[in-house]
Amino acid sequence: MSASGTAKKPRFAPWVALVGALVLLPAGVVMALYEDHLYEAQRLDQTREQAEILAASVSAAVSFGDRKAADEYVEPLRVNPGIAAVGVYAKNGPLLAGFAREGSLPPPAFLTMTPPTRHGDRIVVTVPVKQQDTALGTVYLRAFTEPMENRVLRYAILTLLAVMAVIVTGGLGSAQIRLQRQAQSLAETNARLQTEMAERARAEEALRQSQKMEAIGQLSGAMAHDFNNHLMIIKGNLHFIQRKLPPGPDRHVTAAMEGINRAAALTQRILAFSRKQDLNPVTVQLNELVTDTDDLIRNSLRENIEVVRELKASWSVVVDRNQMENVVLNLVINARDAMPQGGTLYLETSDETLVGWLGDVPAGDYVRLIVRDTGEGMSEEVRAKALDPFFTTKPLGQGTGLGLSMTVGFVSQSGGYMSIDSALGRGTAIVIYLPRANGLSAETGERKERV
């Protein structure tokens, strides 16, 4: 997420303009040449028509050699600035009437018919003078064409305009690209902002959650600790009472004892959740631990649940072995309860290296344990509350709502991280990251443990 990959596509537009210009310019040159050719042909036609009109009107004057009458027809052509010279010739070639514009050669004194020709920027046309089918003489007409310089100048101006158009097109194209880039970066900034806002909302939610847990944990932890002390006093005194009674179990004392033991177990769980239980961390190989609890797991599962193990971890972790076994057992029982119709239970371990923070644990080497079921899964709301103490979806009397709470408390107290990956209909996976045992290989850790 940065300025990479911006505005790659719009770069296309100036290319199009340039290619268009390269195609258009030769086309323009061809057009200009063609237009020039057309102009010549048109000018020739005009000149011939003028000569023909003169030839038709001057025929009687030519026939009777009437110079004055011929002049009357020739003179009006002087007003046409495009005509350089005019000559009217009698039948055998002598000049009868005519004129030449100043600076132009006079019409030839004697004329023979020639095809239309071009002399520099002059066109020369000769047409016969006829009356009915009788040839009477000839008309000679020399006309100016537009000088080459003028035409070149005109085309140069057009070329200039075309080049300016190309420049303008290119300028507009690049301006458009700049606009597109700006729009793109704006969109990116906006997307980034929205992502940041979402992340912030998540972080705030997580903070709130952890603060809540912290508060509950502190309160319940303190209470459980005191409560436990009181239980111990009651328990000690019950022992004394038992000794003073006749030998043999007393029904009431036994019942009171059981009650105290249950209460003690409860306070133990609360202490686990509030991360205040007394732990005895040792180096443990999780694969081994899972294998060792196999019997317990098998006993707690029903026939219709298949167990699949993928134990690939090679690193050791440092945890309280008994509590860890409790955690595994707890998660297995949860998975079982999520699959009343049967299914598959996956137990997976693997070595993982985190490159950044995950939840509240830093980067480093971890062993990951996943307990996954193919059960009904959790809705988003359930998943959000699943770690809250005393929250349970099990029927009244079947769950304490402390299982996952104490698990997360224990994991947290052991320097690890726990998350829930679940969705309705997709099953549930409890993922636990525990930090790798420092400087101990799996073998040595194992050996130490066994000795």
Added chain:
Amino acid sequence: MAVLTRAALAVALACAVSPAACDEPAQLENEIKATYVYKFAPFVTWPRAVAQAGPFDICVSGADAVTQLLPQAVAGQQVNGRAIEIRHLADADAPDNCPILYVAASAMSAQVVDAAHGKPILTVTDASLPGVVQFVVVGHHVRFDIDESLAAQSGLSISSKLLGLANRVVPAPQEKR
């Protein structure tokens, strides 16, 4: 461009026809008239009944200086691609199949001209006779008058270009045609 006089041009034209006669004014005048006779033809439209093919006949009635010069004047000339033939009419001959009839002044000339009128014939005469085209001499220049009214009676139509060149035009009556 040098301005040539009409007379000088006339001399030039006459000399082109007959160099020997250049220095005699009357002779020159006649030569010009002889040259003009066939030159009227392209500017005149005859009715369809008149032959449009074969030699173009110029009939001559009577004899004067012009009639003598005519064969020389028309030699090698053509009218609309047709060779020109000079046909001398005897006094008694009817002027049939003559698109152009030159009438020289003589005892019979008035009758000949009268007889020709009403037929599709372009009569060419000297000033003394009432032809469709009459030669006149104006200030030493040979010119011609055109009687469009007579031309219309004879069923001839004369190009406005020729009328424009005429010394004088007797216009055709508006209604009659």
